[in-house]
Amino acid sequence: MLITHAEAILLQVPFDHKSPQPALYGRSWKTFDTLLLRLETDGGIVGWGEAFVFHAGAVTKSALEHLVIPNMLGRDPSQIVPLMNDLQRRLHLYGRSGPVACALSAVDIALWDINGKMAGMPLFRMLGGSTRTHLPAYASILRTAEASQATKSVELALKRGFRSIKLHEIDLDPINAAREAAGYEIPLMLDLDAPMSANESIEFCRHLAELELFWLEEPVWPPENYDGIADVRTNGGIPIAAGENAGSAMDFKHLIAAEAIDFAQPSVGKVGGITEMRKVMALASAYNVTVHPHSPYLGPALLATLHVNAAAGEDMLVEHLLIEPEATLYGAAVRPFNGSVAVPQGPGLGLEPDMAVIERFAV
Ligand SMILES: [Mg+2]
CATH class of the missing domain: 3.20.20.120 (Enolase-like C-terminal domain)
Structure with missing residues (x-):
C-alpha cells in the first residue's frame, strides 16, 4: 500500500467562551483554528491527522504542503516508525519544535489511523x-x-x-x-x-x-x-x-x-x-x-x-x-x-x- 494523496485543511471554527472574548498572546481569539491532514492510500483507506496551530495555521499548513507532503507521497504507510524517522531526519534543520514538528505530528497520527483501519482495530x-x-x-x-x-x-x-x-x-x-x-x-x-x-x-x-x-x-x-x-x-x-x-x-x-x-x-x-x-x-x-x-x-x-x-x-x-x-x-x-x-x-x-x-x- 502507498500514500497517493495528502491534503492539508485549515479549519477556523468560531467559538463561544461564555465570557468576553479571550486574548491569546496579544491577539483576540475569535475562532478555534486547527489543521487537519487527510492521507489517502491506493488501498482506499483514508487516515486523518491534526497539527497544533492556535494562530499559526497558515504557517503550519505551508510547512505541511511545502516540506512534509512532498517527502511522503509514494511511501508505504504501514512503515510508521521508519517513515517518521526518515521524515524527522530529512526535516530536522527546519526546527525540532514549532510548525514543522507540528506538521510531522499530524502525519504520525494519520499513519496510525491508517494502520488501525488496516488491522480493523481501534488504536488503543x-x-x-x-x-x-x-x-x-x-x-x-x-x-x-x-x-x-x-x-x-x-x-x-x-x-x-x-x-x-x-x-x-x-x-x-x-x-x-x-x-x-x-x-x-x-x-x-x-x-x-x-x-x-x-x-x-x-x-x-x-x-x-x-x-x-x-x-x-x-x-x-x-x-x-x-x-x-x-x-x-x-x-x-x-x-x-x-x-x-x-x-x-x-x-x-x-x-x-x-x-x-x-x-x-x-x-x-x-x-x-x-x-x-x-x-x-x-x-x-x-x-x-x-x-x-x-x-x-x-x-x-x-x-x-x-x-x-x-x-x-x-x-x-x-x-x-x-x-x-x-x-x-x-x-x-x-x-x-x-x-x-x-x-x-x-x-x-x-x-x-x-x-x-x-x-x-x-x-
Ligand atoms: Mg498549558
Missing part, C-alpha cells in the same frame, strides 16, 4: 489494549482575567460534571475567586503560560500557598529554562507541570533530568504524534513522573490522545477546553459527560470527521 488495542471505556477529563478554562467571570466559568464546569479544573489566569483575584467557587475538594490547576523569571515565579507562589493547587503549569519564561522551572519546583512549594512546548522525547529527557516536573504534558499534535508521545510516556514512567497530556484539540489529535491515555494503564487526565465551538467534528461522541470522555471503539482513531463541518469551516 494496537497500543496494547485497555479495559477502560471512559477516561477522566478536566475542564481547561481560558483566561478571563476577571474574578466574577472566573467564578461563573468554574460554576459552569462543575455543573457539567467536571471534578477537576484548570485555570489560565495570572492575576490573583480570578485565581482566588475560582478556588472559592470550586471549594477545596476539587483539584485546581493553574497554567501561567510561561510568563515570569524563576525568582518572580517563586515570589508568586507565596501568594498561591493557601490555594492547595494540584499543579502549577509552565511558570517560567522561557519554557525551555528547565533549571529555572526546577528552582520554582524546589522553592515554590507547589507541584509543577510542563512539557507542552517540548518538541521531542529528547527535550523531555532534559526536562526530567533537571528535576523540573512532577507532571509531564506531551502534546500529541506538537511532539511528533503518537510514536514520539509513547517514548515520552516510557521515559516519564521510568522516572516516576506522571503524564497528563496537553490536548487543546477538536479533531484527530484529541482522538489520538484518548487512545494513548486509554492504553497507558494508569489514570491520565484528558484536557478538555471549556469552550463552545459552533460545530464539532464528531458530534457528541467525545463530548465529556459527568467529567469523563468515551474512548472511541471504531478502527483506527475510531471516528470519522463530519465532512459537512469541514466544508463549512475550511479556509
Whole structure:
C-alpha cells in the first residue's frame, strides 16, 4: 500500500467562551483554528491527522504542503516508525519544535489511523489494549482575567460534571475567586503560560500557598529554562507541570533530568504524534513522573490522545477546553459527560470527521 494523496485543511471554527472574548498572546481569539491532514492510500483507506496551530495555521499548513507532503507521497504507510524517522531526519534543520514538528505530528497520527483501519482495530488495542471505556477529563478554562467571570466559568464546569479544573489566569483575584467557587475538594490547576523569571515565579507562589493547587503549569519564561522551572519546583512549594512546548522525547529527557516536573504534558499534535508521545510516556514512567497530556484539540489529535491515555494503564487526565465551538467534528461522541470522555471503539482513531463541518469551516 502507498500514500497517493495528502491534503492539508485549515479549519477556523468560531467559538463561544461564555465570557468576553479571550486574548491569546496579544491577539483576540475569535475562532478555534486547527489543521487537519487527510492521507489517502491506493488501498482506499483514508487516515486523518491534526497539527497544533492556535494562530499559526497558515504557517503550519505551508510547512505541511511545502516540506512534509512532498517527502511522503509514494511511501508505504504501514512503515510508521521508519517513515517518521526518515521524515524527522530529512526535516530536522527546519526546527525540532514549532510548525514543522507540528506538521510531522499530524502525519504520525494519520499513519496510525491508517494502520488501525488496516488491522480493523481501534488504536488503543494496537497500543496494547485497555479495559477502560471512559477516561477522566478536566475542564481547561481560558483566561478571563476577571474574578466574577472566573467564578461563573468554574460554576459552569462543575455543573457539567467536571471534578477537576484548570485555570489560565495570572492575576490573583480570578485565581482566588475560582478556588472559592470550586471549594477545596476539587483539584485546581493553574497554567501561567510561561510568563515570569524563576525568582518572580517563586515570589508568586507565596501568594498561591493557601490555594492547595494540584499543579502549577509552565511558570517560567522561557519554557525551555528547565533549571529555572526546577528552582520554582524546589522553592515554590507547589507541584509543577510542563512539557507542552517540548518538541521531542529528547527535550523531555532534559526536562526530567533537571528535576523540573512532577507532571509531564506531551502534546500529541506538537511532539511528533503518537510514536514520539509513547517514548515520552516510557521515559516519564521510568522516572516516576506522571503524564497528563496537553490536548487543546477538536479533531484527530484529541482522538489520538484518548487512545494513548486509554492504553497507558494508569489514570491520565484528558484536557478538555471549556469552550463552545459552533460545530464539532464528531458530534457528541467525545463530548465529556459527568467529567469523563468515551474512548472511541471504531478502527483506527475510531471516528470519522463530519465532512459537512469541514466544508463549512475550511479556509
Ligand atoms: Mg498549558
